[in-house]
Amino acid sequence: MNGQPTAQARADAPVRDARSDARVHDLLDEATAEHPDAPAVADGAGRWTYRELAAHSHAVDAWLEEHGIGHGDRVLVQLPSTRELVALMYGTARRGAVLVPVNTGMKDFHLRAVVENSEPALLVVSDPAVERIAALAEGVPVLGLGEAWQGITALRVRGARSGGAEVGPEDLAVLVYTSGSTAAPKAVICPHGRMVFATEAINLELGYRPDDVVFCRFPISWDYGLYKVLLTAAGRSELVLADGESDLVLLRRIRETGATVVPIVPSLATMICALAEREPSQESRVRMFTNTGAALPKTTADGLRTAFPGAEVIIQFGQTECKRVSVLPPSHQDAKPDSVGRPLPGTRAFAVDDEGRALPPWETGEIVVEGPHVMPGYWRAPEQTARAFRPAPDGGLRLHTGDFGHVDEDGFLYYEGRRDDMFKHKGVRMSTTEIEGAATDIPGVRAAAVVPPAPGRDLAVFAEGDIDPHTLLKELSLRLEPAKVPGVSRVVDELPLTPHGKHDRKQLARLLEGTTP
Amino acid sequence: MWDDQFEQILRPFVPFLGPQEELTPDAELKDLGLDSLATVQLLGTLEEAYQVRFRDSALTMDTFRTAGVLWDTVQSMLHTAAS
Numbered sequence: 001m002n003g004q005p006t007a008q009a010r011a012d013a014p015v016r017d018a019r020s021d022a023r024v025h026d027l028l029d030e031a032t033a034e035h036p037d038a039p040a041v042a043d044g045a046g047r048w049t050y051r052e053l054a055a056h057s058h059a060v061d062a063w064l065e066e067h068g069i070g071h072g073d074r075v076l077v078q079l080p081s082t083r084e085l086v087a088l089m090y091g092t093a094r095r096g097a098v099l100v101p102v103n104t105g106m107k108d109f110h111l112r113a114v115v116e117n118s119e120p121a122l123l124v125v126s127d128p129a130v131e132r133i134a135a136l137a138e139g140v141p142v143l144g145l146g147e148a149w150q151g152i153t154a155l156r157v158r159g160a161r162s163g164g165a166e167v168g169p170e171d172l173a174v175l176v177y178t179s180g181s182t183a184a185p186k187a188v189i190c191p192h193g194r195m196v197f198a199t200e201a202i203n204l205e206l207g208y209r210p211d212d213v214v215f216c217r218f219p220i221s222w223d224y225g226l227y228k229v230l231l232t233a234a235g236r237s238e239l240v241l242a243d244g245e246s247d248l249v250l251l252r253r254i255r256e257t258g259a260t261v262v263p264i265v266p267s268l269a270t271m272i273c274a275l276a277e278r279e280p281s282q283e284s285r286v287r288m289f290t291n292t293g294a295a296l297p298k299t300t301a302d303g304l305r306t307a308f309p310g311a312e313v314i315i316q317f318g319q320t321e322c323k324r325v326s327v328l329p330p331s332h333q334d335a336k337p338d339s340v341g342r343p344l345p346g347t348r349a350f351a352v353d354d355e356g357r358a359l360p361p362w363e364t365g366e367i368v369v370e371g372p373h374v375m376p377g378y379w380r381a382p383e384q385t386a387r388a389f390r391p392a393p394d395g396g397l398r399l400h401t402g403d404f405g406h407v408d409e410d411g412f413l414y415y416e417g418r419r420d421d422m423f424k425h426k427g428v429r430m431s432t433t434e435i436e437g438a439a440t441d442i443p444g445v446r447a448a449a450v451v452p453p454a455p456g457r458d459l460a461v462f463a464e465g466d467i468d469p470h471t472l473l474k475e476l477s478l479r480l481e482p483a484k485v486p487g488v489s490r491v492v493d494e495l496p497l498t499p500h501g502k503h504d505r506k507q508l509a510r511l512l513e514g515t516t517p
Numbered sequence: 518m519w520d521d522q523f524e525q526i527l528r529p530f531v532p533f534l535g536p537q538e539e540l541t542p543d544a545e546l547k548d549l550g551l552d553s554l555a556t557v558q559l560l561g562t563l564e565e566a567y568q569v570r571f572r573d574s575a576l577t578m579d580t581f582r583t584a585g586v587l588w589d590t591v592q593s594m595l596h597t598a599a600s
Contacts, residue, residue: 248557248580274557275557468535469535489532
């Protein structure tokens with residue numbers, strides 16, 4: 001294995017600019033050509049080299065062709081994050097089909113909406129879920145991974161290849177469903193070229209290397225996990241898929257796998273710190289933690305640095321609509337501790353006023369983003385697309401992030417908050433609307449209002465109706481992924497309203513004061 | 518059955534269980550709202566309160582599946598420590 005770093009972005013002059021004309025599977029094929037026998041991806045059951053991963057992805061391509069999947073067809077997968085899913089991802093890309101990865105925690109309540117919206121030609125799910133999901137997929141073929149993988153393995157053993165497919169950088173590779181300001185999830189359209197650009201631009205800042213082992217605790221259905229697959233290929237690094245493992249052994253797994261890079265969100269960092277207090281001062285190879293999802297409290301960042309001497313903690317900022325907005329390089333952390341970083345190389349991000357004019361440094365406005373990483377919009381949601389993705393004055397698209405903040409004189413970004421009802425909880429983006437939508441689906445609930453978390457106050461739901469607070473939470477947990485289930489639940493006689501007839505969240509927040517999260 | 522301290526420690530980690538509702542040995546803690554961060558924090562809290570250390574083999578989600586299993590695990594460590 002070649003241990004020479006290929007992209008020491010921070011130390012040397014950039015090797016080359018990020019490309020916007022490549023396809024997702026080009027990243028895999030280039031890594032395979034350079035380092036065929038280097039480890040590519042590992043999970044709890046084993047490990048593949050780049051050569052093996054590429055062979056599996058070709059088999060997936062041929063298998064999809066056998067199943068009549070062609071250009072632009074959606075392939076919905078609700079699967080744990082294993083090597084098989086990585087092969088499905090690259091194989092679907094080769095086919096020119098569109099992967100729709102769905103969180104294994106997504107409940108039927110949302111899954112039905114996602115199936116309706118994405119109109120898949122094929123669903124691949126875990127074996128025990130086949131019957132349940134077939135019932136809501138209305139005639140679309142639903143296959144268990146076990147059966148699918150037998151077919152794929154048979155093709156791989158024969159070294160089968162598909163008849164080939166024309167795939168261009170503008171073609172769609174993935175639909176990433178995220179929480180929107182509507183009750184149902186909506187999908188960000190992710191074409192090949194823009195995904196590769198985002199990947200390579202991020203790697204110019206982070207500098208993944210062939211000797212890196214990237215420990216990914218996040219599911220591939222989340223874009224944070226999804227891009228780790230691409231980033232490790234771009235860096236010729238090894239990806240360790242650790243989603244689904246017991247978090248109680250997180251720290252041990254980080255040490256055992258020889259992880260050098262650990263992507264985190266604040267709650268994961270808190271867990272790692274708590275475990276490190278139990279088992280301090282052991283050897284580890286971690287050189288870099290990369291944070292996203294929400295602001296990382298300084299105490300948590302310091303906790304990581306204490307538990308992993310020499311490791312850097314890198315702050316990042318972004319949203320699926322452009323994958324990532326900015327990265328704060330460690331060399332600038334001391335000078336700009338409150339910044340969320342500078343725009344990715346080859347992109348722009350700045351604050352604008354209500355008329356879309358760029359604001360001078362230190363003036364607060366909506367953060368907008370331009371560049372080849374801005375995705376073309378939301379899938380089959382023209383109104384929401386037109387709101388968030390507007391024509392840029394200099395051509396291309398300008399993403400209106402809905403985030404408010406400012407830049408400093410060096411162009412570094414500072415995040416101040418959200419304009420709408422979106423917020424983050426446990427690192428996951430969500431909206432009050434979607435939780436309220438799930439709450440009013442519960443029998444007995446007449447109306448519901450959600451109050452986002454704030455310092456000293458947990459995410460809370462208020463409901464009007466015949467239900468007790470704990471049943472409300474239990475019922476919500478049947479409809480929403482765990483991160484979206486509030487920690488506090490109250491049933492009131494009547495929800496307070498503002499003079500405009502909206503939920504009076506300020507008054508509700510006052511009701512929560514004095515409660516501990 | 519467990520001691521009062523155990524139940525006092527556990528209840529704040531299972532927000533879907535009403536204060537008047539009984540904590541039963543077989544109830545799935547995950548269904549009562551125990552998430553992964555809470556599991557890690559619960560581990561630390563129990564170790565400190567009972568002055569025990571969970572063995573590596575006990576660091577599985579199975580150990581934290583129900584109150585009954587978790588209490589058995591804590592108790593077995595207490596006995597080992599006492600003998």
